[in-house]
Amino acid sequence: MEQSELTAPFYLYAIARDSADLPKLLEHSPVEGAGQPFLLSANGLVAVLSDNSKDRYPISRKNLMAHKNVVEQMIRLTPSLPVRFNTIAPSLELVRARLLTEKADELKNKIKSVEGRIELSIRATWLDEAKLLERILEEDSSIRALRDSLQNGAGHQERIRLGQMVENAILKRRDALGAKLEAYLKPLVEDLARGTLPEGVVANLSLLIPESQLEQVEEAIYTFDAENDLTVVRITGPLAPFTFSEMTIRWSDDEDES
Amino acid sequence: MSKREGLEGIELLGPLGAFLGPILFIAENIADQAEEALLDEKPIVHELTRLGADLDAGRIEENDFYEREAELLERLEWITQQKEARLR
Numbered sequence: 335m336e337q338s339e340l341t342a343p344f345y346l347y348a349i350a351r352d353s354a355d356l357p358k359l360l361e362h363s364p365v366e367g368a369g370q371p372f373l374l375s376a377n378g379l380v381a382v383l384s385d386n387s388k389d390r391y392p393i394s395r396k397n398l399m400a401h402k403n404v405v406e407q408m409i410r411l412t413p414s415l416p417v418r419f420n421t422i423a424p425s426l427e428l429v430r431a432r433l434l435t436e437k438a439d440e441l442k443n444k445i446k447s448v449e450g451r452i453e454l455s456i457r458a459t460w461l462d463e464a465k466l467l468e469r470i471l472e473e474d475s476s477i478r479a480l481r482d483s484l485q486n487g488a489g490h491q492e493r494i495r496l497g498q499m500v501e502n503a504i505l506k507r508r509d510a511l512g513a514k515l516e517a518y519l520k521p522l523v524e525d526l527a528r529g530t531l532p533e534g535v536v537a538n539l540s541l542l543i544p545e546s547q548l549e550q551v552e553e554a555i556y557t558f559d560a561e562n563d564l565t566v567v568r569i570t571g572p573l574a575p576f577t578f579s580e581m582t583i584r585w586s587d588d589e590d591e592s
Numbered sequence: 593m594s595k596r597e598g599l600e601g602i603e604l605l606g607p608l609g610a611f612l613g614p615i616l617f618i619a620e621n622i623a624d625q626a627e628e629a630l631l632d633e634k635p636i637v638h639e640l641t642r643l644g645a646d647l648d649a650g651r652i653e654e655n656d657f658y659e660r661e662a663e664l665l666e667r668l669e670w671i672t673q674q675k676e677a678r679l680r
Binding site for chain 2: 390392393394395457459460461462529530531532533534535538566568
């Protein structure tokens with residue numbers, strides 16, 4: 335494809351290490367309405383871009399998935415860094431000069447740091463809350479005693495107190511299980527990021543692991559799962575290491591260059 | 593004991609989590625602004641996580657999951673638009 339035939343602006347998916355066997359175009363569908371993703375190379379690096387981009391894309395499953403699919407195809411081809419969703423470059427010259435040239439060393443080091451690594455997302459959820467409650471009553475005699483005393487009719491205050499005791503017991507159990515899961519995983523991972531813990535979620539982790547450790551990590555999770563009948567564990571991935579390597583890029587001088 | 597593999601293509605928290613996650617490299621030095629800019633989005637990511645967990649535990653159906661996810665993404669989109677407008 336001749337670059338002169340391309341239409342600005344350009345949607346940027348990823349930056350990656352160049353190599354002789356990379357295709358010129360990627361197979362995955364581009365973000366909506368844009369051109370087929372192509373590679374722009376300079377200084378041993380490539381930028382993955384689509385021409386004819388919109389100025390921005392609304393946050394939707396469809397658009398996020400298009401972005402993700404292109405990034406993940408690229409990561410299977412060569413060590414790559416995902417770029418943040420909705421990064422639009424006004425010109426190829428800007429990508430070549432400001433990123434692939436000015437930031438070449440920084441980018442190459444960053445690529446080296448995620449080479450051969452994958453991301454897994456692990457989420458443990460309470461499977462059955464009725465069963466959880468039953469277990470807590472079984473194991474905590476003071477909660478059981480209070481519950482039994484309430485069955486003969488009790489005041490509002492006692493009911494609130496029982497609720498709080500149960501809630502605390504659930505949180506305590508959640509934290510203990512989360513710590514146990516992390517202890518299993520820690521020796522196997524290179525990096526670990528904790529996500530938000532809404533009600534019902536026991537653990538929510540993003541892991542950066544060497545590809546060669548994938549099986550051991552899965553083993554550890556199966557072990558945790560086998561030991562805990564109150565939770566269900568969901569493994570998502572392998573993913574591109576979005577959590578650990580995604581780049582945010584701003585073009586400070588859009589107007590001059592476009 | 594129970595385990596459910598990720599449903600194909602269902603998990604957005606890869607690209608979305610990162611979209612709201614730590615920022616490691618920036619062509620221009622705007623890290624502080626970017627961190628601050630994430631405050632309003634975090635409750636929505638919290639909700640999206642809860643929604644995913646509800647699906648894992650079978651508390652909601654897949655169709656409902658997609659429907660509620662779309663609502664949350666629309667809210668996220670709205671917040672993003674407001675912020676962009678403010679910057680102009």
